Amino acid sequence: MELVPGVHVAVTDRHGGVSAPPYDTRNLGGLTGDDPVAVRANRDGVAAELGVRAIVFMRQVHGAEVAYVSEPFGGDAPPVDGVFTTEPGLALASLGADCPAVLVADPVARMVGAAHSGRPGTEAGIAAALVGAMADKGADPRRMVALIGPGACGHCYEVPAELRDQVAAKVPQAHSTTSWGTPALDLRAGIEAQLLAAGVPDVRHDARCTIEAAELYSHRRQDPGRFAGLVWLA
Known part of the structure; x- marks a missing residue:
């Protein structure tokens, strides 16, 4: 779907x-134990379906590091949980199976970003780090x-009380x-608050709960696969 004119998003x-x-059947996670040939076919199929020239997949480590990208990472991707680009047709993917993706766009600067914001990443402020990195390159929150x-x-x-605190x-x-x-933890509410505090005025939601939505993978349901949130410039 079109997030704003000239910017598309999708959730597999x-x-x-x-x-x-x-x-x-459409597992996109390369570190899940799935057959690498099947994962590659699934990723290629998503790129073809979306009509993008390539997809950037991160080596997600539940941190707050962000990188600018102009091409997909090679075989030894750096450990980052946020990426952004100004390259049209280059889709940015955040893999998840309970961890929300954060997809961000400045349509005037023609810049888009994606972050993986699970519990540790939300605690570390990855969403705000992505917005800040994009702003450093000329975007305006x-x-x-x-x-x-x-x-x-x-x-x-559900989490232990100590972890919630x-x-x-x-x-x-x-x-x-x-x-x-x-x-319990409400990561969605936490991420939204971080984005608003970083100056982003328009925060939208795909409010599906992965634990409840059978069409999505969920680590809590012991599904081994990963789906993706993607953003790209037309």
Whole structure:
């Protein structure tokens, strides 16, 4: 779909690929134990379906490092959880199976970025780091539009009370309680607060909960595959 004029976003699901069970069928994660040939076929299929020239996949490590890219990483990708580009037709992917993708665009600067914001990355502030890196290259947060992709929701993402308190000490908005009354984290609320604090005025959501949505992979459901949130310039 078009996030803003000239900028497209997409969220893949688990259907339409070639991976065998238990990865069935469109697993995009290269470090999941799936057949590398199947993962490559799935990634090539997504690129063809979206009509992009290439897709950048990160070596995600749950950190807050961000890199500018003009081509896909080679075989030894650096450990980053955020990437951004001004290259048309180069899609940026954030893989997840409960961790939300953060997709950001400044349509005037013609710059887009993607981040992987799981629990450690949200605690480390990867969304704000991405916005800051883009601003350093000439983008303006006041013009940015962001989409937070699917993830484990605040009513399902149960964690120990100590972990909830640890994250909430840095990201208060992430403090949550499950629908059955136990400690939880709401990463979506935390990420939105970080983006707003970084100056991004327009934050949108794909509000699906990965734990509840059968069409998406979920680590909490013990699915081994990964789906992707993607953003690219037309």
